[in-house]
Amino acid sequence: MTHRIDLRRTYDRLYRQYGPQGWWPATACGYEARCLEICIGAILTQHTNWANVEKALANLRDAGVLTFPRLHALPQRTLERLIRPSGYYHQKARTVRAFLAFVHSSYSARFHRMFAQPSLALRAELLSVRGIGKETADSLLLYAGNKPIFVIDAYTKRLLAPHSIVFKEYDDYRTFIERRLPRNAKYFQEYHALIVAHGKNESSQNRRPVSTRRR
DNA sequence: TACCAGGTCCTCG
């Protein structure tokens, strides 16, 4: 089967339409703090509107617990209460704690050590953490670790589907895209961000059809 | 009111 989509040109088109996205939307300064915020945000955003995730992150920030040691020491119930707006709060609290325990025990709670590992080996380790699946693992690798791994999400599949590019396996999507693009983390970050911007734009138009009236 | 949002895990046949 021949795939007509030109992924580089698609990127250019999206970039012209939406402009630079500068993802991931993180506010923290400093490498470790920023990694923490990205990782927690990536877990909280699973099947969840980003606006809800921001409420949860704001709760953690306001409570002064958005640091590795504070978050790691937080009781399950307290964590659940703070991240409640992001939904699935029981599951996600467990995942956040499992993730922090993993980083703590395997990498002394240091993200720079964790991301010093070879990407694919680290990916396998992340996938062994309960609650972290392929998309979340790849988001951590790409946005926190700056690894050239392309993140596949619902929007990405939605973008490819009209071109009859449909796979059963997550990794088939990833391979398809990675084989057709320069392996560059910044490029992948921006590209995936553009796909999400486009996806949100499209779905908002579906909800409220474009008015035929102009000006 | 119903449906959706930057998934993941578990169970059952």
Add this chain to the structure above:
DNA sequence: CGAGGACATGGT
């Protein structure tokens, strides 16, 4: 293994 369901809040 593949389909189906559970997990949960907030916005439109």
